[in-house]
Amino acid sequence: MSVSPIWHPFTQHGLGEPIPRVTHAEGAILHTADGRRIVDAISSWWVTTHGHCHPRIMAAIAEQAQRLDQIIFAGWTHDPAETLARGLMALLPPALTRVFFSDSGSTSVEVALKMALGYWANRGAPRDRILVLEHSYHGDTIGAMSVGARGVFNQAYGALLFDVGTIPFPAAGHEQATLDALEAACRQQPAAFIVEPLVLGAGGMLFYPAWVLAEMRAICARHDVLFIADEVMTGWGRTGTLLACEQAGVVPDILCLSKGLTGGAVPLAVTLATDAIYDAHFSTDRSKMFFHSSSYTANPIACAAANANLAIWRDEPVRARIADLAARQARHLAALSGHRNIRGARTLGTITAVDLVDPAGGGYLSSLGPALLKRFRDADLLLRPLGNTVYVMPPYSITDADLDRVHAAIGTAADALG
Structure with missing residues (x-):
């Protein structure tokens, strides 16, 4: 077979690492061209919630594909989008009254x-400073990189990024420093x-408590600063x-959702906003319209999947399945937490994470990362460590036996460190 011309994301092709070819999937399992059965322990980058190829979602996609595939959404509409917008209104906080469609978490x-x-511009009181949380990650487009942590993800593109105000991460025992810094900045x-509510994902699966999220929201409200919740991963x-945000009793001014919006089947994203945000753009003056779109905004097939x-x-x-998976994850984590080579064992909902001891200090470019990736790939597991941080975020349909395999492999990897 000839060398593939594909340039893969977040892949250093110079390392020559194998790239498995997946042929089909079901539930929490991926099947490869060479006959392997792979447990998808990270929901294919956090997107697959109910399991791969869920019959109801696949049927909806197939049916919609026979009726309307794509239509411009600037000044036009269609039933799948209208149904979805109203469905989101019924499910999400009532203050978030406006739904703007896009196609990924970054967008x-x-x-x-x-x-x-x-x-702020349309109110005649322009403000241009954005505050962000230390170690955050919000995507790979220019604006999303600008509000993410400066570092290995974006150091080559620094000339393109705008300046932001960074609030220290609310590490355990130092939460007040975070709140004081936010108060001063506001x-x-x-x-x-x-903010990424409760969990900073690509920054290392860093958790912080709900009461801090609630306090941060209150500070922003007190100073009339808009509060944006990026729930692309956490939603x-x-x-x-x-x-x-529910765990903190928080309703943001603007909410970002993607990944699990379609159950992970096809790309789609929404940004929800309050009436106040919408009304600032509502005018007979065409120069105050919201100047944003993409070619596939509110694609009908994607909306049908959602x-x-x-x-x-x-x-x-679904909520019972989530609670059951969360309990199973917690039990496995408890068994790993006392290991001599594991630090920072943590869990929230269906997510668990541990840091494997790295004498070199760890971090995203930890030398443990490639070795762990190979170990897990050879064990027929899709786990993608963030350097020396190994996390498990599987589809809610994962079986006990497959979840056992995942956590056993993490234990074995810790054993191998000596």
């Missing part, structure tokens, strides 16, 4: 940032503060509730 964040800046009248049950996902949440015991 949903770009939309949120532009909404926030447009809100006095300078920034436009918005963007759709990952932290144990539909939204992570509608099927919402129906699954309405009709099936």
Whole structure:
């Protein structure tokens, strides 16, 4: 077979690592061209919630594909999008009254940032400063990189990124320093503060408590600073509730959702906003319209998949499945937490994470990363460590036997460190 011309994301092709070819999938299992059965322990980059190729979602996609595949969404509409918008209204906090469609987590964040800046500009009181949380990650487009942590992900593109105000991460025992820093920064009248609620994903699966999220929201409200919740990863049950914000009793001004929006089947994202954000753009003056779109905004097939996902949440015991998986994850984590080569064992909802001891200090470019990736791949597991941090975030349908295999492999990897 000739060498593939494909340039894969987050892949250093110079290392010559094998790239398995997946032929089909079902539930939490991927099947490869060479006959292997792979347990997808990270939901194919956090997107697959109910399991691969869920029959209801696949049927919805097939049916919609025979009726309407694509239509411009600027000044036009269609039933799948209208149904989805109303379905989201029924499921999410009532203050979030406006739904703007896009096609990925990164673009949903770009939309949120532009909404926030447009809100202040159209009110005649422009603000252009964005506050971010240390170690955050919000995507790989320019705006999303700008509001993420500066480091290996974006150091080559620094000339393109705009300046932001960084609030220290609320590490255990240092939460007040975070709140004090946010209070001081908000006095300078920034436009918005963007956060990943409760869990910072690519930053190392860093957790912080709900009461801190609630306090951060209260500080922003007190100073009239827009609060943007990036729930691209944390939404759709990952932290144990539909939204992570629920655990803090928080409703943001702007909410970003993607990944599990379609159950992980096809790309789609939404950015939800309050009436106040929408009204700042509502005018007879065409120069105040919201200038954003993409070619596939509200693609009908993607919207049909999302509608099927919402129906699954309405009709099936999804929350019970999440609670059961969370309990199973917690039991496995407890068994690993005392290992001599494991530090920082942590869990929230369906997510577990551990840091393997790295004498060199760890981090995203830890030398343990490639070795762990190979070990797990050879064991027929899709686990993608963040350096020396190994996390498990499987589809809610994963079986006990397959989850046992995943955590046993993490234990074996820890044993191998000596």
